[in-house]
Amino acid sequence: MAAEWTIREVLSWTRGYFEGAGIVQPRLEAEILLAHALEVDRLHLYLSPDKPLSVEERSRFRTFVQRRRAGEPLQHLIGEVTFFGLRFRVSRDALIPRSETEELLDHTLRLAPRDREIRCLDLGTGSGVIAVCLARYLPRAAVTAADVSTAAIDLARANATLNDVADRIEFVESDWFRNVSGRFDLVVSNPPYVESNAVEGLAVEVRDHEPRVALDGGENGTQAISSILAGIGDHLLPGGRVLLEIGDGQGDTVSREMTAAGLTDVRIDRDLSGRERFANARGSS
Numbered sequence: 001m002a003a004e005w006t007i008r009e010v011l012s013w014t015r016g017y018f019e020g021a022g023i024v025q026p027r028l029e030a031e032i033l034l035a036h037a038l039e040v041d042r043l044h045l046y047l048s049p050d051k052p053l054s055v056e057e058r059s060r061f062r063t064f065v066q067r068r069r070a071g072e073p074l075q076h077l078i079g080e081v082t083f084f085g086l087r088f089r090v091s092r093d094a095l096i097p098r099s100e101t102e103e104l105l106d107h108t109l110r111l112a113p114r115d116r117e118i119r120c121l122d123l124g125t126g127s128g129v130i131a132v133c134l135a136r137y138l139p140r141a142a143v144t145a146a147d148v149s150t151a152a153i154d155l156a157r158a159n160a161t162l163n164d165v166a167d168r169i170e171f172v173e174s175d176w177f178r179n180v181s182g183r184f185d186l187v188v189s190n191p192p193y194v195e196s197n198a199v200e201g202l203a204v205e206v207r208d209h210e211p212r213v214a215l216d217g218g219e220n221g222t223q224a225i226s227s228i229l230a231g232i233g234d235h236l237l238p239g240g241r242v243l244l245e246i247g248d249g250q251g252d253t254v255s256r257e258m259t260a261a262g263l264t265d266v267r268i269d270r271d272l273s274g275r276e277r278f279a280n281a282r283g284s285s
């Protein structure tokens with residue numbers, strides 16, 4: 001970069017640099033990173049386009065640009081995301097929450113009884129997005145959040161505190177249901193569902209920066225789902241619901257396994273891009 005660069009010039013240069021690197025939304029990412037480096041809102045960039053960057057600001061921004069160019073996810077550089085209207089910290093310790101999971105939560109909130117106290121379980125809580133949203137948006141819910149990863153549980157707990165619901169969520173380190181006791185009205189999970197041999201082929205920012213335990217669903221991608229369904233009968237209250245996020249093409253297998261597990265009203269729904277993404281069923285009454 002030349003001696004003195006304005007916000008406008010830096011954004012224009014970075015947009016081209018990111019575009020050349022195959023980043024899908026180069027201008028947007030350049031703006032988000034520059035606003036983060038300058039510790040201002042994105043709006044500020046539009047209000048002061050001719051403001052030159054100080055040497056220190058440029059150096060801080062350059063570091064972010066290089067890390068992004070090398071494949072680090074934008075969300076890790078910023079350190080937070082917005083999910084279902086709430087703020088969450090993100091790190092390498094857990095999956096970056098995806099928009100499909102906001103849809104899973106939307107399905108869950110539509111089915112949740114609101115006329116009484118209920119118990120909800122989020123299996124594989126990761127950053128805690130599902131558990132925290134359930135606690136925030138269902139005031140009469142007692143929530144349990146389980147994960148096999150200690151680091152993910154720590155992150156989820158920090159996010160519960162950030163969103164003022166730490167006292168409404170019990171955190172359990174557990175291999176699926178192993179350390180979870182009792183029965184629930186709602187069991188929700190976004191388990192790992194990528195086929196093992198497809199993990200290597202994922203985008204660098206996913207493969208090299210997100211935990212493998214959050215992605216790898218075993219040989220056919222449905223191993224984690226099978227483990228969850230193997231324990232579901234002992235953990236659903238009569239008439240309770242289980243909602244799972246699944247991979248495209250897994251609908252037939254998952255609905256067969258749900259029926260074999262004694263669940264009823266099994267349905268597979270598609271996400272907003274038309275892919276099979278959600279499995280939903282009811283426990284026996």
Ligand SMILES: C[S@@+](CC[C@H](N)C(=O)[O-])C[C@H]1O[C@@H](n2cnc3c(N)ncnc32)[C@H](O)[C@@H]1O
Nearest residue numbers: 097124125126147148149175176190191192214
């Ligand atoms: C796809 S991520 C979902 C994270 C978060 N719920 C979300 O939707 O963003 C799957 C999560 O399942 C957890 N997990 C993987 N194997 C597990 C197991 N055997 N028992 C409990 N949790 C497990 C991973 O640590 C990871 O946090």
